[in-house]
Amino acid sequence: MTPLLRIEDLRVAFGGRQAVDGASLEIAPGEILALAGESGAGKSALAAALLGLIPPPGRVTGGRILFAGLDLATLPEAGFRPLRGLRIATVVQDPSAALDPMASIGAQLVETLRLRRGLARGPARARAEALLAEAGLPEPAAMLSRPPHRLSGGQRQRAVIALALAGDPELLVADEPTASLDVAGRAALLALLRRLCRDRGMAALLIGHDLAAAAACADRVAVMQAGRIVETGPPETILRAPSHPWTRAMAAALPRLDAPGPVARAPQGPAVLALEGVGLSYARRALLRPAPAAVLQDVSLSLRAGESLGLVGASGSGKSSVARLAAGLLRPDVGRVRREGTVQMVFQDALGSLNPRMTAGEIVAEPVAHLRLAAPGAPTRAEVARLLEAVGLPPDAAARRPLAFSGGQRQRIAIARALAARPALLIADEPTSALDVTTQERVLALLARLQAERGFAMLFVTHDLAVARAVCPRLAVMEAGRVVEQGPAAAILDAPRSAAARRLVAAARAMAPA
Amino acid sequence: MSAGRLVRAAAAGGVAGLVLRRLGQGALVMLAAGALAFAISELAGDPVAAMVGLDASPERRAEARIALGLDRPALLRFLDWAGAALGGDLGLSWRLRIPVAEALAQRLPATAELVVVSALFAIPAGLAAGTWAGLRPGSAGSRGAAAASLLGVSVPTFVIGLALIQVFAVELRWLPASGRAGTVELGGWRSSLLTAQGWASILLPALTLALFQLPAILRLARAETAEALAAEHIRFARARGLPERVALRHALRSAAPPVIAATATNLGALVAFSVITETVFQWPGTGLFFLQSVEAVDAPAMAGCLVLAAAIFVAVNLVADLAHLALDPRLRG
Numbered sequence: 001m002t003p004l005l006r007i008e009d010l011r012v013a014f015g016g017r018q019a020v021d022g023a024s025l026e027i028a029p030g031e032i033l034a035l036a037g038e039s040g041a042g043k044s045a046l047a048a049a050l051l052g053l054i055p056p057p058g059r060v061t062g063g064r065i066l067f068a069g070l071d072l073a074t075l076p077e078a079g080f081r082p083l084r085g086l087r088i089a090t091v092v093q094d095p096s097a098a099l100d101p102m103a104s105i106g107a108q109l110v111e112t113l114r115l116r117r118g119l120a121r122g123p124a125r126a127r128a129e130a131l132l133a134e135a136g137l138p139e140p141a142a143m144l145s146r147p148p149h150r151l152s153g154g155q156r157q158r159a160v161i162a163l164a165l166a167g168d169p170e171l172l173v174a175d176e177p178t179a180s181l182d183v184a185g186r187a188a189l190l191a192l193l194r195r196l197c198r199d200r201g202m203a204a205l206l207i208g209h210d211l212a213a214a215a216a217c218a219d220r221v222a223v224m225q226a227g228r229i230v231e232t233g234p235p236e237t238i239l240r241a242p243s244h245p246w247t248r249a250m251a252a253a254l255p256r257l258d259a260p261g262p263v264a265r266a267p268q269g270p271a272v273l274a275l276e277g278v279g280l281s282y283a284r285r286a287l288l289r290p291a292p293a294a295v296l297q298d299v300s301l302s303l304r305a306g307e308s309l310g311l312v313g314a315s316g317s318g319k320s321s322v323a324r325l326a327a328g329l330l331r332p333d334v335g336r337v338r339r340e341g342t343v344q345m346v347f348q349d350a351l352g353s354l355n356p357r358m359t360a361g362e363i364v365a366e367p368v369a370h371l372r373l374a375a376p377g378a379p380t381r382a383e384v385a386r387l388l389e390a391v392g393l394p395p396d397a398a399a400r401r402p403l404a405f406s407g408g409q410r411q412r413i414a415i416a417r418a419l420a421a422r423p424a425l426l427i428a429d430e431p432t433s434a435l436d437v438t439t440q441e442r443v444l445a446l447l448a449r450l451q452a453e454r455g456f457a458m459l460f461v462t463h464d465l466a467v468a469r470a471v472c473p474r475l476a477v478m479e480a481g482r483v484v485e486q487g488p489a490a491a492i493l494d495a496p497r498s499a500a501a502r503r504l505v506a507a508a509r510a511m512a513p514a
Numbered sequence: 515m516s517a518g519r520l521v522r523a524a525a526a527g528g529v530a531g532l533v534l535r536r537l538g539q540g541a542l543v544m545l546a547a548g549a550l551a552f553a554i555s556e557l558a559g560d561p562v563a564a565m566v567g568l569d570a571s572p573e574r575r576a577e578a579r580i581a582l583g584l585d586r587p588a589l590l591r592f593l594d595w596a597g598a599a600l601g602g603d604l605g606l607s608w609r610l611r612i613p614v615a616e617a618l619a620q621r622l623p624a625t626a627e628l629v630v631v632s633a634l635f636a637i638p639a640g641l642a643a644g645t646w647a648g649l650r651p652g653s654a655g656s657r658g659a660a661a662a663s664l665l666g667v668s669v670p671t672f673v674i675g676l677a678l679i680q681v682f683a684v685e686l687r688w689l690p691a692s693g694r695a696g697t698v699e700l701g702g703w704r705s706s707l708l709t710a711q712g713w714a715s716i717l718l719p720a721l722t723l724a725l726f727q728l729p730a731i732l733r734l735a736r737a738e739t740a741e742a743l744a745a746e747h748i749r750f751a752r753a754r755g756l757p758e759r760v761a762l763r764h765a766l767r768s769a770a771p772p773v774i775a776a777t778a779t780n781l782g783a784l785v786a787f788s789v790i791t792e793t794v795f796q797w798p799g800t801g802l803f804f805l806q807s808v809e810a811v812d813a814p815a816m817a818g819c820l821v822l823a824a825a826i827f828v829a830v831n832l833v834a835d836l837a838h839l840a841l842d843p844r845l846r847g
Binding site for chain 1: 745746747749750751752753754755756757760764767768841842843844
């Protein structure tokens with residue numbers, strides 16, 4: 001069969017940097033090809049080239065992109081217009097940003113259908129509703145009138161998919177479509193994409209840093225590294241018998257549910273954190289506002305010195321609220337929160353948690369200087385250097401600002417800053433969910449090593465059971481603002497008792513390397 | 515009740531709540547401004563001396579104090595004053611010997627017309643130039659506009675006014691340098707917009723105020739347009755093959771609310787404080803009246819100006835909030 005899309009020796013450069021450096025691949029009609037690789041491997045630049053939407057100063061500097069008898073690599077802007085949306089459609093990474101916040105979902109769909117498919121208003125509305133239903137949104141008729149901010153993250157991504165399907169494309173390019181979703185949401189969305197491709201005979205280029213997720217729903221997997229496709233093959237082969245050393249490293253880095261987790265040390269000393277029957281709602285006294293539902297109800301948890309507890313649950317289950325309560329950023333409406341010693345936090349968005357105008361050295365020096373934690377006589381500078389070294393950053397890191405670092409390195413700076421305050425308790429809220437798997441593995445290993453060396457307790461918040469399993473001997477499972485199950489990680493994974501835990505385990509297994 | 519109707523009902527409750535909150539905050543601002551105005555009228559000048567003269571006997575002064583009600587507690591006097599102000603009675607101007615409310619009502623049309631005419635120059639020009647520059651942020655024209663507007667923001671109003679007078683009144687002798695001539699009384703509103711002479715006298719001060727507003731509007735419109743155009747949803751609209759003009763429409767819709775809010779608030783500030791421009795051009799509006807009242811230590815008039823300014827600020831901000839609410843669905847809950 002002739003391929004639908006054939007990329008030959010493609011090169012895309014941003015100024016002097018070669019983002020895509022001689023990549024070649026093929027997609028057959030109706031085939032789902034997963035393009036996996038670390039952040040910065042050139043996946044997004046390759047996808048943007050397919051639509052002629054490489055952000056400046058980037059441009060195609062060589063190679064061919066053969067699609068529908070055209071070479072997209074040399075196609076002028078006007079030539080792309082009949083293709084965009086109608087033959088090649090795209091689903092972008094961040095569904096919250098991809099929808100116009102000022103217009104309802106229906107208005108955006110109807111506009112696209114009228115302008116691109118030439119439908120009249122009435123038929124366009126009917127088609128919009130059908131597309132929302134096809135994308136798996138509940139109550140599609142009601143969804144039409146809703147502005148994007150009234151949809152959940154998963155619903156927004158489905159609305160984006162409906163918009164992409166509006167032109168009945170032959171090829172769907174999805175760039176990290178599940179990045180903003182939790183594990184259960186990811187599995188559901190990938191299943192939806194797979195079903196849509198099968199039903200419509202649509203091909204898809206599925207881009208992601210998650211090798212396991214790619215393998216779970218693709219017909220073939222292509223692995224990209226440093227701008228080139230280094231390996232292509234069926235998912236089982238890529239996961240079980242990868243030939244390229246880089247793929248082997250990536251496959252090995254996947255957190256595994258069946259891996260032996262850390263051994264629980266006998267908890268020593270006093271509790272550093274205790275939540276007793278905590279309840280919380282974000283209600284504020286206000287006129288004419290309906291009383292909001294409770295965010296947390298009757299949550300009780302405790303952590304002893306040196307212990308680590310994994311707090312797991314789906315999006316919206318209340319994990320982050322518990323983390324903020326534990327850190328003292330929120331006060332409970334009911335119940336008590338007791339803390340012993342210093343508490344520090346590491347956030348999911350490392351870049352957002354670091355002041356972009358300060359150097360890494362200044363960021364780490366701040367708690368050292370203000371909390372007067374450096375040993376008397378020892379200059380702050382020496383303490384900062386020790387901390388940066390402890391988190392595995394090069395000695396020259398102190399002089400650079402956050403934007404000059406990679407995602408994993410930024411998270412290391414955030415960890416160094418937290419350690420600077422010599423915490424008794426470290427709260428890590430999804431610290432690795434924005435990172436690719438190999439970086440994630442290194443950061444998790446770093447946290448485990450630092451904890452063993454320094455003996456702080458850790459409350460590790462994540463939606464990913466496999467990640468929690470890799471660092472925490474004990475888990476607490478949350479659902480709808482309650483802790484529904486607590487116990488040793490192995491026991492919960494082998495025999496989950498609550499429905500929420502069973503769902504999380506099933507979702508993790510569906511996404512896990514088989 | 516269907517889910518859709520429920521959502522709409524909840525949103526409606528949110529809007530009503532927001533409007534009520536804003537009205538409540540407006541009332542608090544007015545109360546604070548009123549207290550400040552009252553405090554000024556208490557501290558500025560000595561009404562007893564003004565009434566009986568500086569060399570009056572202590573007995574005479576005490577009688578005057580009682581006659582003026584100054585022996586009563588300050589809080590009671592404030593409540594009396596606030597109650598009268600609510601009814602439109604801002605007291606008697608010491609300088610003009612007429613009610614302050616009447617003096618302000620005579621001068622408000624001059625200021626209102628000045629501000630409206632200046633806005634008719636500044637807002638369309640600022641929005642057009644700012645949007646144009648925002649659509650091509652890297653171009654030489656756009657950078658030039660940004661640099662020129664930075665200069666414009668930095669030049670004080672009186673410099674602009676004096677420069678315009680020098681060129682158009684002194685050198686070219688096209689327009690009068692000051693005053694408000696050619697007014698026509700129309701149902702209690704003295705307008706200068708109905709005669710050629712009136713337009714000639716309003717042009718220079720209006721242009722001065724316009725040049726003061728324009729750079730700020732331009733800069734904001736440029737920044738908001740450029741930011742909206744870089745948004746991911748514009749990229750997604752292009753990826754769906756939507757024509758460029760439609761993508762721009764989406765971008766401008768996002769850019770509009772902050773520009774409208776800032777421009778409206780700015781207009782309120784002009785109505786309240788076109789003091790410098792009115793002084794330079796001897797324009798008989800509320801700004802000039804305020805300055806004259808300060809010079810004459812006319813406490814009731816100063817207090818009246820302050821209350822009027824606060825009322826205009828509150829009203830304009832409420833209108834700007836409602837406009838923002840109408841434009842941006844995210845605020846409707």
